[in-house]
Every structure is written in structure tokens, then in C-alpha cells.
Amino acid sequence: MKSLKTLYIGAGILGTLIVAAIFAxxxxxxxxxxxxxxxxxxxxxxxxxxxxxxxGRDVFSRLIYGARVDLTIGVLAVLLPFIIGxxxxxxxxxxxxxxxxxxxRVVDTVIAFPFYVLAIALVFIFGPGVKSIIVAITLVxxxxxxxxxxxxxxxxxxxxxxxxxxxxxxxxxxxxxxxLLPNVISxxxxxxxxxxxLSILAxxxxxxxxxxxxxxxAEWGSMIQEGQPYILQQWWLATIPGFMVVIxxxxxxxxxxxxxxxxxx
Amino acid sequence: xxxxxxGISVAVFTIVHLIPGDPAxxxxxxxxxxxxxxxxxxxxxxxxxxxxxxxxxIKDLFHGSLGTSxxxxxxxxxxxxxxxxxxxxxxxxGIILSILIALPLSILAASxxxxxxxQLVRAIPIIGLGMPQVWIGVMLILLLGLKFPLFxxxxxxxxxxxxxxxxxxPSLTIAILLSPILxxxxxxxxxxxxxxxxxxxxxxxxxxxxxxxxxxxxxxAIIASVTVLGINVAYLVGSMVIVERVFVIPGTGSLMIDxxxxxxxxxxxxxxxxxxxxxxxxxxxTDLIHAALDPRVALx
Amino acid sequence: xxxxLISVQDLNVEIKTNRGLxxxxxxxxxxxxxxxxxxxxxxxxxxxxxxxKAILGLLPNNAHVSSGKIFVAGTDISTLDKKARRALLSxxxxxxxxDAIAALNPVITVGDQIAEVPRFRLGQSKSESRQTALKLMxxxxxxxxxxxxxxxxxxxxxxxRQRIAIAIALSGSPKILFCDEPTTALDVxxxxxxxxxLLELRKNSGLGIVFVTHDLAVVNEICDSIKxxxxxxxxxxxxxxTTFSTPTHPYTYSLLKAAPDPDEAVHRLFSISGEAPNxxxxxxxxxxxxxxxxxxxxxxTAEPALLSIATSASACFKSSGHDTWAASDSKSGVK
Numbered sequence: 001m002k003s004l005k006t007l008y009i010g011a012g013i014l015g016t017l018i019v020a021a022i023f024a025x026x027x028x029x030x031x032x033x034x035x036x037x038x039x040x041x042x043x044x045x046x047x048x049x050x051x052x053x054x055x056g057r058d059v060f061s062r063l064i065y066g067a068r069v070d071l072t073i074g075v076l077a078v079l080l081p082f083i084i085g086x087x088x089x090x091x092x093x094x095x096x097x098x099x100x101x102x103x104x105r106v107v108d109t110v111i112a113f114p115f116y117v118l119a120i121a122l123v124f125i126f127g128p129g130v131k132s133i134i135v136a137i138t139l140v141x142x143x144x145x146x147x148x149x150x151x152x153x154x155x156x157x158x159x160x161x162x163x164x165x166x167x168x169x170x171x172x173x174x175x176x177x178x179x180l181l182p183n184v185i186s187x188x189x190x191x192x193x194x195x196x197x198l199s200i201l202a203x204x205x206x207x208x209x210x211x212x213x214x215x216x217x218a219e220w221g222s223m224i225q226e227g228q229p230y231i232l233q234q235w236w237l238a239t240i241p242g243f244m245v246v247i248x249x250x251x252x253x254x255x256x257x258x259x260x261x262x263x264x265x
Numbered sequence: 266x267x268x269x270x271x272g273i274s275v276a277v278f279t280i281v282h283l284i285p286g287d288p289a290x291x292x293x294x295x296x297x298x299x300x301x302x303x304x305x306x307x308x309x310x311x312x313x314x315x316x317x318x319x320x321x322x323i324k325d326l327f328h329g330s331l332g333t334s335x336x337x338x339x340x341x342x343x344x345x346x347x348x349x350x351x352x353x354x355x356x357x358x359g360i361i362l363s364i365l366i367a368l369p370l371s372i373l374a375a376s377x378x379x380x381x382x383x384q385l386v387r388a389i390p391i392i393g394l395g396m397p398q399v400w401i402g403v404m405l406i407l408l409l410g411l412k413f414p415l416f417x418x419x420x421x422x423x424x425x426x427x428x429x430x431x432x433x434x435p436s437l438t439i440a441i442l443l444s445p446i447l448x449x450x451x452x453x454x455x456x457x458x459x460x461x462x463x464x465x466x467x468x469x470x471x472x473x474x475x476x477x478x479x480x481x482x483x484x485x486a487i488i489a490s491v492t493v494l495g496i497n498v499a500y501l502v503g504s505m506v507i508v509e510r511v512f513v514i515p516g517t518g519s520l521m522i523d524x525x526x527x528x529x530x531x532x533x534x535x536x537x538x539x540x541x542x543x544x545x546x547x548x549x550x551t552d553l554i555h556a557a558l559d560p561r562v563a564l565x
Numbered sequence: 566x567x568x569x570l571i572s573v574q575d576l577n578v579e580i581k582t583n584r585g586l587x588x589x590x591x592x593x594x595x596x597x598x599x600x601x602x603x604x605x606x607x608x609x610x611x612x613x614x615x616x617x618k619a620i621l622g623l624l625p626n627n628a629h630v631s632s633g634k635i636f637v638a639g640t641d642i643s644t645l646d647k648k649a650r651r652a653l654l655s656x657x658x659x660x661x662x663x664d665a666i667a668a669l670n671p672v673i674t675v676g677d678q679i680a681e682v683p684r685f686r687l688g689q690s691k692s693e694s695r696q697t698a699l700k701l702m703x704x705x706x707x708x709x710x711x712x713x714x715x716x717x718x719x720x721x722x723x724x725x726r727q728r729i730a731i732a733i734a735l736s737g738s739p740k741i742l743f744c745d746e747p748t749t750a751l752d753v754x755x756x757x758x759x760x761x762x763l764l765e766l767r768k769n770s771g772l773g774i775v776f777v778t779h780d781l782a783v784v785n786e787i788c789d790s791i792k793x794x795x796x797x798x799x800x801x802x803x804x805x806x807t808t809f810s811t812p813t814h815p816y817t818y819s820l821l822k823a824a825p826d827p828d829e830a831v832h833r834l835f836s837i838s839g840e841a842p843n844x845x846x847x848x849x850x851x852x853x854x855x856x857x858x859x860x861x862x863x864x865x866t867a868e869p870a871l872l873s874i875a876t877s878a879s880a881c882f883k884s885s886g887h888d889t890w891a892a893s894d895s896k897s898g899v900k
Contacts, residue, residue, distance in 0.1 A: 205504075224400055253395065561672075
């Protein structure tokens with residue numbers, strides 16, 4: 001029961017954030033990119049709950065609209081690696097042989113590549129923006145799913161239910177999809193929760209460096225960077241966007257733990 | 266290890282050749298004429314077949330050459346070596362600090378499972394893993410650099426003691442990033458070991474709790490965690506690039522980001538290769554440490 | 566009679582599980598005197614190994630002694646502080662486990678593991694403790710002790726590992742050795758060697774032995790008295806020979822039928838139909854009644870206590886009729 005509770009709390013926190021992000025125009029009446037140079041760094045007021053930034057933009061609106069950007073890219077960036085990694089993991093684990101060992105060589109190489117170095121190098125090729133982030137995360141991220149699923153397939157393919165399915169003469173594709181996949185995918189799903197956090201961290205870091213989502217789009221990473229010069233006077237400008245990420249990470253971590261506990265039962 | 270190095274060289278080579286635009290255009294800027302572009306391309310060797318270019322690239326690597334910077338015509342290898350102290354100190358400092366944070370906390374938590382202190386330590390990974398590395402850096406600057414000005418918030422200093430002081434906050438940033446991962450694995454493996462029969466044997470022997478913790482439990486727990494550290498080296502090295510930027514440390518990561526702004530691609534290529542090598546080397550070191558600690562592991 | 570070395574009085578142990586609180590030990594009492602050799606037999610889950618661990622304070626995190634007293638050399642150990650209790654217990658008893666590779670620390674040489682108590686508890690110098698360890702290794706029949714001192718557990722065979730484990734248990738010169746199925750994981754010839762070693766230790770140094778097993782043949786070989794455990798209680802206790810020839814509890818009777826020749830050195834799994842009761846639920850009636858050939862309605866409503874009959878003790882309402890069981894069980898078809 002305790003596990004279900006963590007699952008619900010996590011889903012509740014994340015759900016609230018997602019709803020707020022979707023209905024951002026209803027949550028706040030300000031345009032997150034609209035500047036008001038008469039009213040910069042106003043500090044919290046009745047009109048601007050978290051004050052305004054150096055360009056007079058409403059910080060609260062930027063936070064909510066930032067959730068849209070960060071959460072969307074965070075989830076999107078995990079989708080592709082998930083699909084690629086799970087498929088390759090299924091196939092390498094099942095077929096083994098030359099195919100398996102050559103994919104594993106690639107896996108070893110990717111593991112040696114520091115993610116942020118690769119991401120920065122890709123920004124160099126494609127230019128800053130969402131595309132580079134997603135390509136970079138995909139190039140690196142599939143490896144973890146591939147390894148998780150492959151390890152599970154290696155165990156599962158020796159189990160009786162798989163032997164039974166093979167004896168009935170079903171086509172391999174069907175055995176993989178209908179019999180093996182549902183049994184090996186759960187760990188990958190649990191991992192994807194923490195992977196979303198990692199990808200949001202990447203978006204935020206690249207945003208901070210000015211290599212991420214182009215300004216003036218509201219994004220938590222660039223908000224941290226823009227708030228940093230005023231940190232002594234108005235600490236919340238750089239602090240609160242970071243808290244948002246921590247909250248998302250906390251929620252996803254609870255969801256992951258809840259899923260693990262449910263799967264173990 | 267050799268296939269990995271081969272893979273890395275191919276990957277870096279590919280990345281550099283994906284870069285759109287002619288390097289000659291970048292080199293010549295406004296003065297580009299078709300004849301000059303052709304001459305430069307010949308000089309750089311990029312008019313030759315791709316395989317020959319790769320072989321030449323490898324040949325140069327074996328001679329320790331990573332090419333020369335477009336910007337100031339210095340050899341890239343020399344530029345990277347020049348930034349070695351910054352990067353090396355940051356990496357070592359980060360690892361040492363994270364062990365200093367993770368080890369006592371894990372011992373504290375595992376020694377009394379389910380108690381308040383265990384619950385608190387268990388919460389660290391849940392919250393810590395969601396903290397953006399840049400944000401940790403900014404928060405440390407705010408707290409320990411500005412509110413309580415104990416440490417410099419940027420630069421690297423000129424003398425060794427200054428280096429140590431300058432490197433503290435960035436190292437702490439890396440440690441705060443890494444220690445949740447270490448705490449999670451150390452606590453879990455310590456709890457598992459505390460339930461093992463060999464700890465029962467030790468308890469039945471009647472030796473002191475301190476000796477059981479430090480001699481029987483800790484060593485085995487560290488063996489398990491060294492592997493975890495090894496797995497996360499790539500993430501750690503990558504984060505270092507970001508942290509260097511936050512604290513304006515003129516390390517290898519800053520070299521790379523500056524080079525991107527100037528489209529100085531030999532440097533980008535060199536640094537990417539260098540970082541991949543660092544990961545391979547650090548992994549090798551963790552393997553050696555693992556083998557030294559665990560008699561069951563035979564060195565190949 | 567003098568004070569027993571260890572006296573257990575009405576011991577109860579509870580284990581927290583996912584399915585609720587499990588009453589693993591439900592009122593166990595017995596005495597251990599110097600030189601005793603007691604065999605505790607029962608199915609897995611009957612509580613026999615938990616009993617040993619509870620006495621030595623080695624219960625896992627989710628288990629605790631809920632009531633009962635343990636006296637060691639006349640002292641109630643619950644009145645001692647943690648350190649004094651540990652000292653008294655480890656002076657009195659050593660323990661060996663089923664799986665010797667799991668019971669030895671993988672990253673410390675076997676010699677250092679044996680020398681640890683002499684060095685850090687008995688205060689010997691480094692070279693003295695080494696000599697003590699080498700002597701212990703010879704005592705447990707390890708030839709070439711000098712060269713094996715520096716080896717790690719994984720470099721030794723299963724039989725040698727169990728000998729090392731015995732040497733460790735003996736390193737504090739305890740008066741009793743608690744053995745938790747130490748031969749189950751070994752193959753037959755090694756099993757016999759380890760048992761012979763235990764017998765020799767008993768004969769030569771008067772070491773007491775409490776031997777937990779599900780192997781009746783082993784009990785017959787090295788124990789004088791036997792306690793049969795079922796559902797967290799002793800259901801029969803007595804002299805090994807009397808109990809084997811005339812069991813007074815239907816459970817013991819069925820066990821002996823399941824392993825017809827106790828002299829046969831092959832370990833056998835029990836085959837009694839039905840399952841042991843779930844101890845997370847309250848026990849109503851005799852816990853063995855659902856599997857018992859002699860049970861009647863009365864057995865299903867009240868739980869019998871362990872009462873002495875002649876030289877032994879039995880927890881069965883029907884114990885007086887044990888000489889007629891052979892006839893009745895052939896009808897009900899116990900295998």
C-alpha cells in the first residue's frame with residue numbers, strides 16, 4: 001500500500017504541473033516574453049507574484065510557460081532513445097552472435113562519450129536549439145535501454161513460457177512482441193522516469209550555457225542564467241527555476257519507486 | 266579497450282565531417298575566392314578520399330598531433346595540455362569530496378535501518394538527483410561565495426593554495442552532483458552486507474561493532490560502489506564542462522565552448538577526443554582499484 | 566544439577582513480513598549443558614535456525630524476541646548492556662552456517678579471519694594470533710596451514726571452507742558450537758569428513774554441540790538428544806535412540822517413516838502430505854492436526870503442551886497410543 005501512496009503522490013505533483021503548463025494562459029494573464037522596461041526587477045507585488053526580471057517580464061508566467069518547454073522536450077527526448085534502445089536490446093538479446101557483439105561494441109563506445117561534450121559538439125553541427133538537444137540525448141540515451149532490455153531478454157529467453165511459444169512454431173517477430181516484450185520492458189519503463197529527469201537537466205544546463213532553447217522563450221535553464229547577476233538582491237530569480245526541476249525530479253523519482261514496488265509484487 | 270578507442274576515433278572523425286560549411290570559408294572569412302578555397306582545402310587534406318583522411322587523422326594522432334587551432338595557430342594538443350591542471354584538479358577534487366560526503370552519510374544511515382537518520386539520508390538521492398548542475402553551482406556561489414564570502418566564485422588563481430581555494434566550490438558542485446548516486450549504492454550495498462552470513466559470523470565472534478563496520482562491511486560496500494563510480498564517469502566528466510563554465514574556470518571545457526563560438530573545429534575535435542580518452546582512462550583506474558580491493562577479481 | 570550453560574525460557578520470536586507479523590517461535594524452552602549434543606530437526610520454516618540466531622542475538626533486522634528469557638551461565642542476558650552481552654555470548658558459543666562461502670568474508674584472507682578474535686578480542690600480538698590461527702587450522706584438520714593462511718575463501722574447496730568456518734567459530738574457545746545445517750551444502754564424502762571432525766572435537770575437547778538440520782541420519786550420528794520442531798514449537802524431545810525407536814509424536818513418527826533408514830548417510834527430504842501452517846495467522850488447535858493420521862476433533866480445537874512422558878516429552882494428545890500408530894496410519898495412507 002505504501003508503494004501505491006508514493007506513486008499517487010508523485011503522479012499528483014507531476015499532474016498538477018502538467019495541467020498548469022497546459023492551461024498556462026488561464027493560470028497567468030501575462031505573456032512570458034512581453035517586456036515592460038518601466039518595471040524591471042520589481043520584486044514580488046500583487047500584480048507580479050514573483051516579481052519581474054531584468055527585462056520587466058513576469059517571473060511567475062515565465063516559470064509556468066517554462067514548464068511547458070522543459071517538460072515537453074524532456075519527455076520527447078526520452079521517447080526516441082526508449083524505442084531504439086528497447087528494440088535493439090530485444091534483438092541483440094534474442095539473436096546474439098555477430099549482430100549482438102557489434103552492437104555491444106557501439107554501446108561501449110557511446111558509454112565512453114561524456115554526454116555534455118557530445119551535446120556541445122552537436123550544437124556545433126546543428127546550431128543551438130531543440131533539435132540538437134533531442135539528437136544528442138538520443139545518440140547517448142538508447143544505450144541504457146538497450147543494456148537493460150538485453151540483460152532481461154538473456155534471462156527470459158531460457159524460461160519455459162518462451163520455450164513453449166517457440167515450440168508452437170510462432171514467427172519470431174510475434175514471440176518477441178507478444179511474449180517477450182511485455183516481460184522485459186518494465187525495468188526500462190522504470191528507468192525512463194529517471195531518464196526524463198536527466199534529459200531535463202541537460203536542457204536546463206544547455207539553456208544556461210546559451211546552447212539550448214533559443215531566447216527569449218521562457219525556459220528554466222536560461223532563467224537561472226538571467227537571474228544569476230541579480231542573485232544578491234533578488235535570490236529567487238535564479239533559485240526558483242532550479243526548485244522547479246527539483247520538484248519534477250522528486251515527483252518522477254516517487255513514481256519510479258512506486259512502479260518498482262508495484263512490479264515486485 | 267582497443268575497440269572502444271577505435272570507435273571513439275571514428276565517432277569524432279564523423280562528427281567533425283558532419284559540420285556544415287567549408288572550413289576554408291571559416292578560415293578565409295571575407296577573403297574567400299574559389300581558388301583560395303581550393304588551395305586551403307588541399308592544404309588541409311580535405312579534398313582527398315574520406316578513408317585516406319581518416320588514416321591521416323589516425324597517423325597524426327599517433328604522432329601526438331591533434332592539429333592546429335584556426336584561431337591562434339597553436340597546436341591543439343599543447344592547448345589541451347596547458348589546461349590539464351584545472352581539469353585534473355577539478356575531477357580529483359570532485360571525486361574526493363563526494364566520497365567524503367557519501368561515505369559517512371551512508372554509514373550513518375545503514376547502521377540504523379529505518380531510523381530517522383536513515384530516512385533523511387534516503388531522501389538525499391530522491392531530491393539530489395533532480396538538481397541541475399548549473400543550479401547547484403549558482404546556489405553555492407550565492408551561499409558560500411557571496412552571502413558568506415569564504416571562497417572565490419570564479420577563476421583559478423595563480424598559486425597552488427589559490428588553486429585549491431578556487432577549485433573548492435566547483436569541486437563541491439560536482440560532489441553534490443555525484444554523492445546522491447554514491448549514497449544510494451553505498452547504503453543499499455551496506456544494508457545487503459549487514460544481512461550477510463559473513464557479518465553474522467563476525468558478530469558471533471564478538472568483535473567490536475566499529476571493527477565490523479570498518480573492516481567487514483565497508484570494504485565490501487566500497488567494492489560494489491567503485492563500479493557505480495566507473496559507470497558514472499562519463500556523466501561526471503561531461504558535467505565538469507558545465508561546472509567550469511559556471512565558475513569561469515579556464516579548463517578544457519571552457520576551451521571547447523570558446524572554440525565553438527569561434528567555429529575553431531580542430532579544437533572541438535581535439536577536446537572531444539581528449540574527454541573520451543579521460544573517460545576511458547578513469548574507467549581503467551576504477552577497474553584497477555576494484556581489482557586491488559577485491560581478491561576475487563583477476564586482472565586480465 | 567549445576568547451572569546450565571545456556572537456559573532458554575519460553576522464547577517467542579516475531580518476524581515482520583509483507584503478509585503480517587509471523588510468530589516464528591512460539592514458546593520454546595530448553596537447557597544446554599557443557600558437553601551436550603543436541604539435534605534440532607524440523608522442516609524449513611519450522612523455526613529451528615531462528616531459535617539459534619535468537620539465542621546468539623543474530624536475528625535479522627525484521628525479527629525480534631517478543632518475550633521469554635535467555636540465561637547464559639545463570640545471567641539473564643537482557644539485563645546486560647549490548648557490549649557485555651556480546652562478550653558473554655561469544656565466550657560461550659560459536660556458530661557455523663549452512664553456506665560456508667557466504668559465511669566467510671570474501672575480501673579478507675582466511676588466516677586473518679581466524680586470527681581476528683585472538684588478536685582483537687583476546688588481545689594477542691600479531692605474531693601470537695597468527696600462531697593461534699595456525700594451531701586452530703591444524704586442529705580442524707587443515708594440512709599445510711602455513712601456506713593456506715594467506716588464501717582467500719574463493720580459493721578453497723567447499724570442505725576446506727567449512728573447516729575454516731569451524732576454526733573461526735572455535736577461535737574464541739567457546740564451550741558450545743551452534744551448527745546451522747553446516748553439511749547440507751556439501752557433497753556426501755565431504756559431509757562425512759566434517760561430521761567426523763565435529764565428533765572428534767567433541768570427544769577431544771568436550772565441546773558441546775547444538776546441531777540444526779532436517780537430516781535425521783546426521784542427528785543419529787552425532788547427537789545424544791533430539792528436539793523435533795514444528796510450527797515454531799518443540800513437539801517432541803528426548804534421547805535420540807529412544808525417540809528413533811519409539812516416537813511419541815505423530816510428526817516425528819512420519820518423519821522417521823519418510824526417512825526409513827537413519828543410518829543411511831544420504832540426506833532425504835521430508836515427504837509428508839500437506840503443508841506447514843501459516844504462522845501469520847493465529848494457531849487454533851494442534852498445528853499438525855490437518856496433516857496428522859491420528860488427529861480427532863479435539864486436536865482441531867486445542868493446542869497440546871509439551872509434556873513429559875517417561876524419559877521424553879511430547880506435545881500430542883494421542884502420545885499414549887503411539888504403539889498402535891503403525892496400524893492406524895496404514896489405513897490413512899501416510900507415505
